[in-house]
Amino acid sequence: GAVVSQHPSRVICKSGTSVKIECRSLDFQATTMFWYRQFPKQSLMLMATSNEGSKATYEQGVEKDKFLINHASLTLSTLTVTSAHPEDSSFYICSARVNQGGVEQFFGPGTRLTVL
Amino acid sequence: AQRVTQPEKLLSVFKGAPVELKCNYSYSGSPELFWYVQYSRQRLQLLLRHISRESIKGFTADLNKGETSFHLKKPFAQEEDSAMYYCALLTGGFKTIFGAGTRLFVKA
Numbered sequence: 001g002a003v004v005s006q007h008p009s010r011v012i013c014k015s016g017t018s019v020k021i022e023c024r025s026l027d028f029q030a031t032t033m034f035w036y037r038q039f040p041k042q043s044l045m046l047m048a049t050s051n052e053g054s055k056a057t058y059e060q061g062v063e064k065d066k067f068l069i070n071h072a073s074l075t076l077s078t079l080t081v082t083s084a085h086p087e088d089s090s091f092y093i094c095s096a097r098v099n100q101g102g103v104e105q106f107f108g109p110g111t112r113l114t115v116l
Numbered sequence: 117a118q119r120v121t122q123p124e125k126l127l128s129v130f131k132g133a134p135v136e137l138k139c140n141y142s143y144s145g146s147p148e149l150f151w152y153v154q155y156s157r158q159r160l161q162l163l164l165r166h167i168s169r170e171s172i173k174g175f176t177a178d179l180n181k182g183e184t185s186f187h188l189k190k191p192f193a194q195e196e197d198s199a200m201y202y203c204a205l206l207t208g209g210f211k212t213i214f215g216a217g218t219r220l221f222v223k224a
Contacts, residue, residue, distance in 0.1 A: 032210070041125075043202065043216040044160075093160070103148060103167075103206055107160040 002028045002098050006108035013084055014116055021079045021111045023094030029074035030096035034105070035067075038091040050077040050094075084115040118143050120205050122215035129193050130223050137188040137218045139177075139203030148206040149186040151177055152214070155199045163188075163201070173197070193222045 003026040013019050023033055031052045036044040048069050049057040056069035066088075068080040077096075081088050091112050095105040119142040129135050141147055151163040164172045166179040166186060177188045186203060203215040 034212070044214045046211060046213070049211065095160075097210075103150075103165065104162050105212060109159045 002026075002096070002106040004030075004094065004096050004106045004108040006092075006094055006111050008111060009109060010112045010114075012114045012116065015085050016083055018080055018082045019084055019113060021081075021092055021094075021113075023077045023079070023096070023108055025075045025096045025106075028096075028098050030077075030098070031074060033071060033077040033094055033096045035069060035077075035079050036093040036095065038093060038110070040091075044093060047079075052077075081113065084113070086115045089113055089115045118205065118207055118213055120203050120213050120215035122201075122203055122218050124218045125216070126219045126221065128221045128223060131195055132192050135190050135193045135197070135220065135222075137201050137203075137220065139186045139188065139215055141184050141186065141203075141205050143184075143205055143207070145208050147179070147181075147186075149177075149179055150204045150206065150212075151175070151186075151188050152202045152204055153199050154202070160202070193220075195222045195224060198222045 005024045007022045033050040035047045037047050038044050046059050047062045050069045050071040052071045052074050058064045071077040091110050093110040095107045121140045149166045152160050153163040154160045175190045179186050198221050200217050200219050202217045205213045
């Protein structure tokens with residue numbers, strides 16, 4: 001199956017700093033990627049849909065200036081948590097579909113962000 | 117409203133016993149439903165989708181539009197089935213909405 005990677009897998013940062021998380025589709029091109037946030041023992045909450053070459057579509061309640069998404073190529077989307085605070089500590093997961101209109105999502109392994 | 121409900125956070129069964137993980141959905145359009153599974157220390161992966169009507173690892177799920185349900189079933193649970201299971205709904209905008217998840221624990 002298609003493989004999605006994320007980097008880093010774990011990051012610890014100080015409050016006020018910005019953190020960038022990369023999501024790559026390794027063996028396929030993804031015109032659309034998704035970013036999720038997962039709190040402990042809770043479900044995945046869709047944050048935004050990342051579209052290659054255009055602006056991301058954010059879900060209601062997600063601050064676009066806080067969570068900057070860039071989808072510069074068909075294999076890479078980045079999520080930057082700007083001026084991170086402890087409440088941003090969470091597990092961030094990206095996913096991608098193999099092609100536009102495809103139904104199966106392939107997930108990255110996730111990134112654990114801890115803001116001190 | 118678009119919603120996926122998994123009423124059980126934890127389901128514990130003995131090995132060899134039947135298991136049913138419940139999922140109900142709310143969606144005004146024609147639903148496309150999935151079950152995703154996350155084994156310990158692994159990423160989320162697709163288990164099965166309702167349109168394919170297949171059995172994966174002994175699991176089946178039938179879409180019941182009248183009851184708006186898509187329960188996951190397996191007649192004889194195995195220890196290796198222990199995992200987190202998420203029911204998911206694909207909306208017309210190609211966004212996937214996940215349920216809260218059910219942790220299945222199969223005891224020896």
